[in-house]
Amino acid sequence: MKNLKALSIALSILLGFFAQLSRAEECPARKSSIYFIAENDIGFSDRYYTNGLKLTYLSPSDDWLLNKLQFKFLRLLNSDKSAQTTQSLSLGQDMYVSYDIDDTNPPMTDRPYAGWLYITDGTHIATKNTLDSFAITIGVVGEISGAEYTQKRYHEFINVDRPMGWDTQLKNEPAFTISLNHSERVFEHSLSDNFRTDFICSAGANLGTVSTEGIVKGLWRFGFNMPYSFDAARIEFSSSQQVEYAMQNRPDWHAYIYAGFVGKAVGYNMFLDGNVLRKYDRSVDKEWLVGELNFGASLRYKDFYVSYSWCVRSKEYKTQRGGVQYFSALMIGGTF
Template sequence: MTGSRLKLSVLGALLAFSGTAALAQPVRVQLPETPNLGEPVRDVQVPDSRGTFSFMLDNDLFAGTDKNYTSGFQFDWRSPSYDPPRWVSAVTGRLSLIFPEGGTPRWGVSFGQNIFTPEDTSRRNPDPRDRPYAGWLFGTLSLASYTATSYGSLELQAGIVGPGALGEQFQNGVHRLRNFDLAEGWSHQLKDEFGLNVMLARQWRWNYETGIEGLQYGFVPSLNASLGNVYTYASAGMMARIGSNLNADFGPPRTRPAQSGSAFFQPEGSGFGWYVFAGVEGRAIARNIFLDGNTWRDGPHVTREPLVADLTVGFAVMYRRARLTASYVARTQEFTTQGGGSQYGSLAVAFRF
């Protein structure tokens, strides 16, 4: 073979090799930097090594009233999703009707108190047509599992209704500190009764890009149910949100029986996010001990309305390991002799550890 032929042969081999290598290279498609209007927000579930501790405070003074559901507080702890205990994964993996398939599990505990009073708290003998005095002191064990678009939870709630719930001591203790008039009718509150509720919740999260950088909008429909001697009901609701980092949670946490989002949150990117929200929920109620009265003992009670609706508006702000949420709730009439609906406000702070 001559020198020129050798050079041609080597050149041909190099061209063939380079062509084959070029064909073997992956094809890269440059996505547009600004998402199109209505494009779904993509969410990748990353194991979270941090848990979330939160504190929530409800009070009707935030809405300018002092009656019905008058105050409440709740402490929540939600576990990390990284390397959950085997029993948590076993339960959430088997109950597919409650928990979404392939979801990320978390477990949690809660402790709280709710206080209910009639409209006129100056009477030592309360109006029998008005809501009875009652306190509810409870603890909750919760299991949850979630994907990018779905969330399911199972809660076992147990506690005490009646004097053992310390509603009188807490409410009038705060009133003394703030120099408010005392609620005089607590001697007529519901009797002591052990309370047990099993609560189920299923939510979906649909988030979309607006076409404006960093601004998203979304919807969180929900189905909820409770079975127990304190609350027995079924409900359906819808929440609309607009803001940023909407994949961080499933909406703000709330006190049951109101529609509640996730007590945990997991922000993306810089950790900053915010949104405003508005939601509506309807409940069909078969049992509400705070209106129906004690289960096995005679005592104060009123005639319960079987259908109740909530309208909620508020906002949430997140930055790195902290989240602040505020909401205002307007609730329709809950019993037949009630003079219209009721309102209360709620503040919640959460920290990731």
């Protein structure tokens, strides 16, 4: 009897703990958030798109002066009065290298070295099942992007081969891209009060001197207390990661897995086609259609969250060696 009584008490305590953990609390006001994404090909290779860093601040409002016209445009696409508005401001840096970083003069058929330092101002309108995003990205390519310095210092720190081909990188030049993206939750099924699955389709375009392309995406998710968000943990021009439709009752935690695909029809890519405003001899014959698969997981407890994504991308140019490209993305952040 004593053992049974002790077991009953322990079970009550355990059930009480999980009830508290999954308790939904009132969220009368949405919170601001900040997140950081790091993409790297560590563990897979040290070539092509080798590193990306992006820091983003999200504000649940529409009052930034720079965004007035952007929101007016988005409201032409989404006039739902119950929709929630979010603004984003991002700072990022990407770096691209050739197949062999030990080569001081990579072949002309190899991908050019390139660095890209940028800021992105984004606007987002979300309902429970849709998200429309509009973003303007401006920045610089070339030596002034600081990518050469970042990679060399990092390689020295971790004591690996020093990249030798940066003298051949794209020349200094300002660059921009305007991005528009629409996402829609086309399927949702609840298995219990807190356990569900959904599928999200997206279509968008980037237009500018950095990138001109059309994009389609699909994302399947499965898990507990999933937020009404729309994107995987990836660096993209739209800066729509972690933008979500906030429900009145928000659980203290979420945990889910996902799998997705991205398809791109590429018209122009500065990091393959070379400079626009300055003479630059290196370019490669790019693939017009590029595909990507990604698999990942997302966890959150109260105001802190972390997501991880593993990605496989098809060849981006015809003379690319090594077949597909592998890399991973880690996103961490919180609300306040």
